[in-house]
Amino acid sequence: MKKKILIVEDDNLISTIFRMFLKELGYDLLGIVEDGKEAIRLCEKLNPDIVLMDVHLGGDLDGIQTTELIKSKFDIPVIFLSSDTEESTIQRVINTHSYGYLVKPIDKKELGISIELAFYKHQFDLDQKMREKRFRNFITDSPEAILVINEAGGIEYLNCLGLKLFRTAYIEDLMGLQLLSYISDEYQEEFKEKFDRAVQMGQGIEYTHLKFKTIHGDPFDVGLTAAHIEFNGKNNLQFIIRDVTQEYAYREMLAEKADIINHFHDGVVTFDLNGMVKSWNNGCERIFGKSESDMIGKPYSDLSLSGREKSFAEDLLIPTEKNSNYEVELLFDIDGKETYLKLYSSMLKNEKGIDKGIVCYVRDVTVRKKSQLMLEESERRNKDLINAIPDLIFVVNKEGIFEDYKMDDDSVLALPKGEIIGAHLDKVFSGEALKLAEEKIEKVLNVGFMEKFKYEMKTTKGEHWYEARITNLGNDKVMVLVRELHED
Numbered sequence: 001m002k003k004k005i006l007i008v009e010d011d012n013l014i015s016t017i018f019r020m021f022l023k024e025l026g027y028d029l030l031g032i033v034e035d036g037k038e039a040i041r042l043c044e045k046l047n048p049d050i051v052l053m054d055v056h057l058g059g060d061l062d063g064i065q066t067t068e069l070i071k072s073k074f075d076i077p078v079i080f081l082s083s084d085t086e087e088s089t090i091q092r093v094i095n096t097h098s099y100g101y102l103v104k105p106i107d108k109k110e111l112g113i114s115i116e117l118a119f120y121k122h123q124f125d126l127d128q129k130m131r132e133k134r135f136r137n138f139i140t141d142s143p144e145a146i147l148v149i150n151e152a153g154g155i156e157y158l159n160c161l162g163l164k165l166f167r168t169a170y171i172e173d174l175m176g177l178q179l180l181s182y183i184s185d186e187y188q189e190e191f192k193e194k195f196d197r198a199v200q201m202g203q204g205i206e207y208t209h210l211k212f213k214t215i216h217g218d219p220f221d222v223g224l225t226a227a228h229i230e231f232n233g234k235n236n237l238q239f240i241i242r243d244v245t246q247e248y249a250y251r252e253m254l255a256e257k258a259d260i261i262n263h264f265h266d267g268v269v270t271f272d273l274n275g276m277v278k279s280w281n282n283g284c285e286r287i288f289g290k291s292e293s294d295m296i297g298k299p300y301s302d303l304s305l306s307g308r309e310k311s312f313a314e315d316l317l318i319p320t321e322k323n324s325n326y327e328v329e330l331l332f333d334i335d336g337k338e339t340y341l342k343l344y345s346s347m348l349k350n351e352k353g354i355d356k357g358i359v360c361y362v363r364d365v366t367v368r369k370k371s372q373l374m375l376e377e378s379e380r381r382n383k384d385l386i387n388a389i390p391d392l393i394f395v396v397n398k399e400g401i402f403e404d405y406k407m408d409d410d411s412v413l414a415l416p417k418g419e420i421i422g423a424h425l426d427k428v429f430s431g432e433a434l435k436l437a438e439e440k441i442e443k444v445l446n447v448g449f450m451e452k453f454k455y456e457m458k459t460t461k462g463e464h465w466y467e468a469r470i471t472n473l474g475n476d477k478v479m480v481l482v483r484e485l486h487e488d
Contacts, residue, residue, distance in 0.1 A: 002028040003119055006048040008066065009081065010034040010058050014104070018052060018081075018111075025112045036061030036069075043074050050099075050115050055082035055089060067096045077122035079114055081106065132231070147239040148231050151199050153178050156236055165222075165243060167214040174215070179239075184211035184219055195226075198237060202228060205237070209244070221248040267362030270348060275300035275312030278357060287364050289335055304333050320345045320358055329365065340369035375475060392482040395473065398445055400425040400438060403477065433457060437468065437480070444470045444478050454485065 005027045009015045015032045022029050030046045033039050036057055043051065051070060055063040067078045079100035080093055093101055099118035102111065145161040155174050163169060166182065174182075183191050187210045198205050205226035212222050224241045231238075261268050267284035271277060276299055280292040288295075288303065295302070300312035320326040325346050332339045342365045348357040395404040402420050420427060429437045433455035440451040452469045465485040470478050 002026060003049040003115065004028045004030050004046070005050050005052060005115070006030045006039065006042055006046065007032040007052045008034075008036070008039040008057065008063065009052070009054045011054070014054075014081075018106075021106075021108045021111055024108065025115075027115065035059035036063070036066030039066050040069055040073070043070050043076055047074070048076060050118055051076055051078045053078045053080055053098075055080050055084055055093070064092050064096055067098060071096065075126075077118045079118050128233075145241045145243075147179065147241060148229070149179050149195075149226075149237045149239060151235060151237075153180055153195065155179055156231060162241070165212070165214075165220075165241060167216060167218070182213050182215075184213055187211050195237070198226060198228075204228060205239075209248070212241075221245045266364075268359065269295075269362060270357055270359045271300060271312065271316070272357045273317065273355065275317070277302075284362060287334075287339075287341065287362060288332075305330060316343070316345050316358055316360065320347055321355070329369070338366070339364065340366045378474065394428075394480040394482070396425065396441060396478050396480055398441075398476040400441065402427070429455070429457070440468070440470050441478050441480075444472050445476060448472050 005022055007015060007018050007022075007029070009018065009032065019029060019032065030048050031042055033042060034057070036059060039051065039053070042048075051067075053063045053067055057063050057066065061069070063080065063082075067080070070076050070078060077099040078096070079102060080098055081102050081104060082089070083104040085103060090101070099121055100114045102114055145165040146159045147155060147162050148157040150156050155177055158171065158174060163171060163174070166174060168174065180188055180192060180195075190208075191210055194205050194208065197203070205224070207223055207225050209221065209223055211219050213219055221244045222241050223244045224239050226237045226239045229236055229238045262281045264281060264283045265286075267287045268279070268281045269277060269284050270279045276297055277295045280290075280295045284295070285291055300316070305315075315328065315330065316326070319328070325344070327342065327344050329340060329342050332341055342363045344361040344363075345358050347355050348359050350356045392407045393405060394402055397403055402423050402425075405420055425437055425441075426434055436453045436455060440453055444451050450469060450471050452467060454465060454467050456463060456465050467483050467485055469481040469483075471481070473479050
């Protein structure tokens with residue numbers, strides 16, 4: 001398509017020459033006018049591609065004034081034509097940002113070259129403006145804070161979210177200032193190093209965590225990236241910045257919790273639904289003698305359960321799913337030693353409430369368990385001993401309550417066994433005998449040595465003398481062995 005040319009020239013001879021040149025060069029001449037006002041009217045009506053403008057026009061508007069109006073209203077490129085080379089004229093022309101200045105007399109070839117250069121330069125400028133417009137729209141509408149920083153570190157531009165990031169509504173508070181001044185002191189050296197390298201090497205900045213400051217000096221955490229762009233005709237760095245203060249606070253909270261859990265004396269272990277170990281704290285290392293690196297990803301069966309099939313589903317998964325919070329005591333063989341562990345388990349769920357694993361709190365209860373077993377064994381032996389002795393025997397606790405007794409003939413006391421168990425000493429003993437029994441029992445419990453005393457008691461067989469021997473059984477209990485005294 002031929003480029004459309006409008007000539008604005010008040011000299012008929014020169015106009016005729018230009019008409020001939022343009023025809024020979026293959027351009028479409030829209031018309032020739034002699035004054036600025038008519039030039040503006042035709043530009044609005046015909047929209048030429050190029051205007052050839054005489055600097056010194058007659059009438060109300062000279063060529064420079066007319067060009068300023070054409071540029072502001074229609075953005076049409078203008079090439080000046082003049083024999084005037086005065087500095088003042090040239091300066092006025094420069095201020096209009098024209099696309100050329102040809103000094104008369106004008107060569108045809110030179111005119112053609114100037115028209116082509118002006119046309120393509122104007123097209124380039126239009127493309128550049130469109131790109132900048134799209135870029136500004138992108139920045140304005142972006143869901144992230146965007147800052148444009150020049151190579152000296154100054155703030156060239158920022159969008160609304162960028163203003164919000166720094167807690168201001170006024171772009172004037174930040175424009176032209178150094179971004180470095182809004183970075184917390186402890187992060188300035190790191191930022192400057194990365195920024196300088198990006199400028200020198202012509203590369204971007206990969207995701208980085210820093211601490212910024214608002215215009216009021218309040219710190220906040222950000223994550224940022226940067227890329228090179230051309231903005232206002234110059235190389236700049238475009239920063240995309242996101243406020244991650246809450247995210248980092250949450251991460252720090254999780255790290256603190258993890259550190260606390262990791263330093264529990266007791267163990268904390270998590271399993272996935274297949275029974276594979278997902279986490280393993282220091283307490284587990286102490287209890288099982290296995291490091292975190294040894295256990296992560298290993299199955300539940302590797303925990304050295306003693307003497308039976310090792311089933312994660314039976315031991316933990318199924319009962320925990322049923323009870324939400326589940327307690328179980330299991331025997332483990334750890335380094336050849338029987339170890340009793342109490343496991344407290346709960347289900348782990350994801351953000352949608354779907355089960356994703358189990359967390360177990362593990363406590364070593366071996367000492368307590370073995371003490372309990374020893375006590376049970378002791379009580380069993382005491383009962384066996386009581387049942388093997390034919391005399392009257394009572395087991396009494398520190399409150400003076402009968403917990404057990406053995407006697408060949410219940411009729412001696414005139415009381416059935418069911419009425420004695422759970423009764424107080426005064427059910428059997430009375431008067432001086434009761435007082436002696438309470439004193440001796442208290443002494444045996446406090447000192448530990450065997451005590452004995454004699455007393456007379458009325459039975460179904462009449463008045464008889466007895467000797468009571470009191471022995472400490474442990475666990476705040478005594479055994480009272482009663483023998484009838486016979487005359488020699």
